[in-house]
Amino acid sequence: xxxxxxxxxxxxxxxxxxxxxxxxxxxxxxxxxxxxxxxxxxxxxxxxxxxxxxxxxxxxxxxxxxxxxxxxxxxxxxxxxxxxxxxxxxxxxxxxxxxxxxxxxxxxxxxxxxxxxxxxxxxxxxxxxxxxxxxxxxxxxxxxxxxxxxxxxxxxxxxxxxxxxxxxxxxxxxxxxxxxxxxxxxxxxxxxxxxxxxxxxxxxxxxxxxxxxxxxxxxxxxxxxxxxxxxxxxxxxxxxxxxxxxxxxxxxxxxxxxxxxxxxxxxxxxxxxxxxxxxxxxxxxx
Amino acid sequence: xxxxxxxxxxxxxxxxxxxxxxxxxxxxxxxxxxxxxxxxxxxxxxxxxxxxxxxxxxxxxxxxxxxxxxxxxxxxxxxxxxxxxxxxxxxxxxxxxxxxxxxxxxxxxxxxxxxxxxxxxxxxxxxxxxxxxxxxxxxxxxxxxxxxxxxxxxxxxxxxxxxxxxxxxxxxxxxxxxxxxxxxxxxxxxxxxxxxxxxxxxxxxxxxxxxxxxxxxxxxxxxxxxxxxxxxxxxxxxxxxxxxxxxxxxxxxxxxxxxxxxxxxxxxxxxxxxxxxxxxxxxxxx
Numbered sequence: 010x011x012x013x014x015x016x017x018x019x020x021x022x023x024x025x026x027x028x029x030x031x032x033x034x035x036x037x038x039x040x041x042x043x044x045x046x047x048x049x050x051x052x053x054x055x056x057x058x059x060x061x062x063x064x065x066x067x068x069x070x071x072x073x074x075x076x077x078x079x080x081x082x083x084x085x086x087x088x089x090x091x092x093x094x095x096x097x098x099x100x101x102x103x104x105x106x107x108x109x110x111x112x113x114x115x116x117x118x119x120x121x122x123x124x125x126x127x128x129x130x131x132x133x134x135x136x137x138x139x140x141x142x143x144x145x146x147x148x149x150x151x152x153x154x155x156x157x158x159x160x161x162x163x164x165x166x167x168x169x170x171x172x173x174x175x176x177x178x179x180x181x182x183x184x185x186x187x188x189x190x191x192x193x194x195x196x197x198x199x200x201x202x203x204x205x206x207x208x209x210x211x212x213x214x215x216x217x218x219x220x221x222x223x224x225x226x227x228x229x230x231x232x233x234x235x236x237x238x239x240x241x242x243x244x245x246x247x248x249x250x251x252x253x254x255x256x257x258x259x260x261x262x263x264x265x266x267x268x269x270x271x272x273x274x275x276x277x278x279x280x281x282x283x284x285x286x287x288x289x290x291x292x293x294x295x
Numbered sequence: 296x297x298x299x300x301x302x303x304x305x306x307x308x309x310x311x312x313x314x315x316x317x318x319x320x321x322x323x324x325x326x327x328x329x330x331x332x333x334x335x336x337x338x339x340x341x342x343x344x345x346x347x348x349x350x351x352x353x354x355x356x357x358x359x360x361x362x363x364x365x366x367x368x369x370x371x372x373x374x375x376x377x378x379x380x381x382x383x384x385x386x387x388x389x390x391x392x393x394x395x396x397x398x399x400x401x402x403x404x405x406x407x408x409x410x411x412x413x414x415x416x417x418x419x420x421x422x423x424x425x426x427x428x429x430x431x432x433x434x435x436x437x438x439x440x441x442x443x444x445x446x447x448x449x450x451x452x453x454x455x456x457x458x459x460x461x462x463x464x465x466x467x468x469x470x471x472x473x474x475x476x477x478x479x480x481x482x483x484x485x486x487x488x489x490x491x492x493x494x495x496x497x498x499x500x501x502x503x504x505x506x507x508x509x510x511x512x513x514x515x516x517x518x519x520x521x522x523x524x525x526x527x528x529x530x531x532x533x534x535x536x537x538x539x540x541x542x543x544x545x546x547x548x549x550x551x552x553x554x555x556x557x558x559x560x561x562x563x564x565x566x567x568x569x570x571x572x573x574x575x576x577x578x579x580x581x
């Protein structure tokens with residue numbers, strides 16, 4: 010009944026006797042509660058967030074639905090363990106292209122331990138977080154029947170530069186991926202279908218931005234934006250199924266009446282990268 | 296001909312034999328070029344910025360006009376020294392209320408020395424910068440003939456908390472200041488005249504925000520937003536003369552195609568504080 014997710018791109022994986030999330034065939038994603046306070050903090054966030062009447066469905070749709078906690082056998086064979094039961098955000102998709110982007114130039118926060126602060130600060134400086142206000146944490150891009158998925162290794166992703174990030178965000182919506190790790194300039198054929206248009210990724214990110222300009226309830230430290238779509242749907246002339254979800258809430262803190270300027274700044278930076286791609290593509294077609 | 300500025304609220308002051316800026320009675324502000332690379336960096340910024348045709352007058356008006364470099368006797372008696380010749384942004388104002396707000400949750404930047412990074416990081420954590428995305432660097436608020444100006448000491452300003460910042464931003468547009476350091480709740484009588492309306496501070500900040508969402512030329516590390524207006528004009532039923540200026544460009548770096556997400560995030564946070572005051576006031580009047 011439970012199995013290792015097919016389309017996870019970042020975070021701990023439930024393989025080789027390790028602890029990681031599981032999915033079922035009904036659309037649920039089971040995330041093991043970690044022993045340290047990360048598990049309890051993420052549970053507290055989901056519990057609070059899902060019961061707040063002021064969160065409209067308009068915003069709620071950007072978060073995985075929360076179905077409570079369920080104890081099941083952990084993937085590492087350590088026995089029964091409580092898991093968060095969440096919506097599996099790629100459920101029902103055949104060959105989704107997925108990119109996980111950790112938002113914020115700063116992944117640490119004042120309440121954290123000095124040790125945690127220093128580790129995060131080091132990583133923020135070593136990756137693109139400090140420079141771009143976000144970093145890519147993982148991705149898989151579907152190239153087609155023949156080439157399958159391009160899923161660079163964790164180490165490769167962690168060493169992405171500004172140029173790599175720009176390249177990946179173009180490649181994510183490109184057609185010429187039969188030799189997926191080649192240096193061919195991505196054609197961005199799907200940019201307008203996936204990033205652009207009503208309901209496209211850009212318009213979803215802009216809706217999120219509007220919310221972040223105003224909401225002062227939560228600071229989403231170290232959260233990710235997940236962007237998903239299906240290339241085959243686009244090729245069939247159907248809707249791309251482009252979807253934006255926020256995930257990973259183990260480090261969310263109270264906003265105390267202040268907007269999450271760190272998340273908002275990084276989100277605006279990502280929006281600028283994506284709108285540049287949409288604008289460049291439109292120029293080519295006109 | 297040269298004199299110490301009457302309305303400087305932050306930075307080094309040209310008093311007691313110290314090096315600081317001077318003004319003349321024609322509307323110029325003379326900022327001494329510091330010996331380290333701060334002076335040359337600020338000069339390089341003004342030189343480049345003032346010659347860029349892509350900066351529209353719409354945006355240029357938020358920056359002091361640059362009139363070149365002039366050598367004059369330094370205020371500390373050390374002899375001739377080159378000074379940046381800038382527009383005196385409070386020239387012609389009789390009793391301006393002024394607040395200097397350093398924008399950004401991070402005042403350091405990757406290219407700086409480790410020593411500078413550590414000093415800035417410490418100060419960002421000790422002040423409201425990290426939490427709010429900005430900190431108040433200095434202020435003077437005109438209370439009236441009898442009370443004169445309220446200008447808290449540097450040490451007091453440096454220890455401002457979230458609550459103090461909220462209080463000061465309300466007090467800045469309040470009438471009940473005859474006992475200016477009292478704990479009386481500020482009445483925000485001038486909120487709609489100064490912060491609100493067409494041409495008010497909020498609408499100016501929103502124009503700046505729109506520019507920061509798109510411009511990738513400069514990163515304005517450690518820059519300040521100066522907000523100025525004249526209480527007496529408002530009381531006479533004239534325009535408030537509300538004006539927003541960006542100042543202090545000694546740490547500006549190249550944007551390299553990336554937006555200044557650190558400045559933008561902090562600016563959005565300030566905008567939220569100010570729009571909350573405007574909205575609260577409108578609620579009271581309706």
